[in-house]
Amino acid sequence: MDTLQYALRKLVTGIPLVLGVTFISFVLMVYFGPDKTYELIGKNATPEQIAEIRSQLGYDEPFFVRYADYLRQLVTLEFGYSDSTGERVSRILTRTIPVSLALTLPGFVLGNVLAVVLALVAGFYRGGLIDRAIMAGAVVGMSISFLIIIIGFQVLLSSSYGINYFPVRGWEVYSLADYLYYVTVPTLAIVFVSLGYNTRFYRAVIVEEMNRDHVRTARAFGTPPIKLLFRNVLRNAAIPIITRIMFSIPLVVISGSLLIESYFGIPGVGKVTYDAITTGDQPILKAVVGATAVLFVLTLIATDVMYKVIDPRVSLK
Amino acid sequence: MLNRNPRTLGAVAASIAIALLAGCGGGGQPQTNADGTPLKVYRHSMDGAPVNLDPVQSAVVYSNFVVLNAYDTLYSYKYLARPYELKPNLAKGMPEVSEDGLTYTIHLKEGSGFIDDPAFPDGKGREVVAQDFVYSIKRHFDPKNRSQGAWLWQGRIVGLDQWKDDGADYSQDVEGLKALDDHSIQIKLVKPYPQLTYTLAMGFSGIVAQEAVEKYGRELSIHPVGSGPYKVERFSTAKAVLVPNPNFRQEPVDLAAEGFDPAVHGDYGLDAIDGKAPPFVDRLEIDFITETASRWASFTSDKEVQFTSVPVEQIDSVLGSKQPVTVSDAWAKRYHWKSGVEAGFIYTYFNMDKPYFGYNDDPAIEAKNKALRCAMRDAFSWAERNERFYSGIGTVFPGIIAPVVPEFDPSLSEASVTQHMEKAKQQLRDAGWTPETLPELTYGYSSAVFYRQVFEQFRGFMNQLGFPLAKIQGRTFATFGDFNKAIKTSQLDIGGLGWGLDYPDAENTLQLFYGPNRTPGSNNPNYANPEFDALFEQASTMQPGPERTELYRKMNEMVIDDCVAITGMSRNKVYLWHKNVVGVPDREILGGFWLKYVDVKTGGSEE
């Protein structure tokens, strides 16, 4: 009961955050965003036709009317139709979000699991050669641009200059085999780019835990490494690790896939968002930004509530 | 330049991988008909995706291509005759035109039906009638449809513009656009419009059913309901899958009437379709693949798409010679091929609105500006533009009458499209321009890498002419819409553009320089020459013929002499398609119409 109340209270504090996000993104993406009018006009448009389209798109409405309209859409979850394809925005999202999840989830999971494992190893051998090798690898990984990784993997795995086993682009998934065929290269790229950052972060957390007295004591008493790491270290390091993972989720769903999807031509929500940015398709942008903001705030609240459940000492501030 | 072996090996490896994977997965599509005969599937590819399949918004070539297969039009073009020739499609014959050229009467064929769709009672597609055509054109004048094609008929059809101003009420009749009965249409024009019939062969005039518009609303754009040869079964920005429309009229192909020439088309196996009624394939798949490398890989794997245009990067390895364009023997043995010049051209325009660059109240400055523009044109090398970016196979021509139209004049002097750097520098000096006094000019382009490189080449030429680098400023636009806005609001000084012809008549490119069409219309340079405008108006009501052609050529020379643009070049494309495909692809004026005739040979392996 107490927890529920706490969650509800948190939910209320989330409202100004959602309002802020929607307001800023509205100002940036909608109000100052690209002008769709000149994409829609015919080859020989007259000023009247241009005015007509502007009015159709609602560009001639005053600022606050448009913002209020956005908030109404956000509450009713009714975002209308794409200005490019004419497809219902809700239909676009339900079609593309599963694709993005299927695309990024394996890389996301692998990237985090591998990083935790590497961090445990590095933390266990802290200061030793293995630790230094892993950390040097992490710095190298962090220093390579995501774009270079994507292009590099594509050349190595999908072109005739490499092993050429995987598609250059596309997403024609009807079976598990298709799925593996299309998902492998993006997954490798995602793992590679996130591994360096994740490993460093998790190592710092784990080293902190290793320095605690009870771990030192356990180690001194000769607890086997695996048991030590899993029972004494990982359990206590779980909170920061889970927090990090949870906070990456909204970003994984949307922006994490933006680059991958636009490069590999995969029809996920990242590609749709990217196309919406570059064509000024505001109904889609509004929906995506609104959804991300709400998702983010919900994650924030869920994390707080989780802390509370795990550790009752967290003050109910 | 490249060794071919590794690629072939790679393709083999890829196809093995695909075969293995597909083998264990089973794939998602049926491979045979219900009676067990193998399914005839033709897989087409395009280098871009349509965003919208509503005829009123089919301005983009990719949209138009698919729209023409899903929707029926009154007229179309003969499959094989070149130069392009109109022929009746849903219309029974060519329009009956009154003596004064103002009244057109068109009779429709009977028994052509819409696809079966839940929009119709009992889900059965009904017959197409004259009222459907009237409704479809009216839709362009209904503001809520955001028509991109209304300009074709604006101010031309009696009462249509008024109908729009009166609130676009479909129950109101339009004086100049009437169904006389279920199978007769009458169009009344304000003034003669010889290009009208051409407009009735465009995707814009595709015939929609009011029931479907009412049922699907804006989502008609992804769910086409038409009476064309095919029905769109599935559509995304990656792929469209079409199946034959069973209610499409049975109309056997008459190859001779389509312009069949054994010398040109003899090798394509077209006799197989003579006398049979299209469509012939059981399924038509169109893959939209923007990245050239993956399109090429998909085509050369021999398992996927059966058609491609040859990407610029591959031209050197595929072609046997460039002048004329021929494909090397090895490739010609493997695939059918065809090369064709585009129906359109690319040009770089100068904005005449700018007093430091174009028109000026002071005649002395105006003359000086003209000298500057002419010098810039002479400093520009079409040969290098062609070589670097279009594999050196584009067709460079002076002026704005492109090689694809009948009014093209091959004897015109090449001086305006040849680089004369010394002459250009001299011109600048004579007019009194120095690096210090040269104006700072803004060149706009959309931010894709290709256009940035094109810009850098342009700036390089101007740099050689004497412009300091900083005086040719690039301005990038991340969206086409914003680029277009900058052009249409006259913000830029220079911009690189392309124009695709809507119909094979030079009027379509001459109007790009007609004064009253100034921005936001299609006259991007804001060219305003009263002499040109008078000739244009005179020619616009004339029927094709030598008199009109002469006026066209006079206008063309004015544009060249006034140095309003650096123009132009028609790009050339080389197409390859698999040997088991029966067809002659076309992406220009005929466009999507040819897919109606495509057939695929089954059984019997290829060499």
Added chain:
Amino acid sequence: MTTTTAETAPAPRKQGESLWSKAARKLLRDRWGMTSLVIVLVYLGIALGVWAGLWGQDWNTLTPTINAEASAEHWFGTNRNGQDIFERSIFSTKTAFEIGLVVAVLSTVLGAIMGAISGFFAGRWPDEIILWLKGVLDSIPFYLFVAAVAFALQGYAFSMHVAMVATFWTTTARLVRAEVIRLKGFEFVEAAHALGVPEWQIISRHIIPNTTHILLVQATITFVSAIKSEVILSFLGLGVKNGVSWGLMISESTNEVTTGFFNNFLAASVFLFVLVMAFNMFSDALQDAFDPKKT
């Protein structure tokens, strides 16, 4: 970019000076740190040379040889326009430093001010507002936000810089805020309060100077983030407007690598990688040097 700071919280100290001299001593002993510093300085030298017009000026000159392989005349070959890839890589160094420095300096300054205000007034309304703003900025996906800012400011040469500064300051502000809250409890701040020194003076004279080591480390991290983001933004068409950058070169190369021309791609990626790597290592060395737990 936010992950490397877990070890930066220093323990209380008696005098500001000893931290710096100790750090300098530790840094000078750190072989890897010094090597990376030298590499960064070499890059800086290249950038300054371009800026002064000593080299890298021919990045836009067209030559008749296109997509040429490496040769004595063109060290890294030429691109599709016959432009020298080496010259372009060199010129891009300047572009990278321009972006890195502008973004690092501005976002650090902004982060310091916001963080200081936020920490000083912890729990009161200025803090609430700044925390809310940070929460809001953190809730918008980074590339979406940067793209949106770049669009909104289209036509301005610095739209990309503004976008990055607007997002990067939040991390610095968070760290500074925590440090300030800690510092507030110290005697010298409390003493200043008791003496009636105005609050803005306490912030500017006593608090911000004591956070400089955090700011320095944070600035190096931001620098790296900025030049890495430029690559992505240039690929998305939202990056550098005039001139050339590694990001633009890499995006030029995207069509070339699949046909076997790697020069553009390799030149830009190697230049970028070495600089980022050196900067990352230098940043680590700097953190270690300021970390009182390490000797």
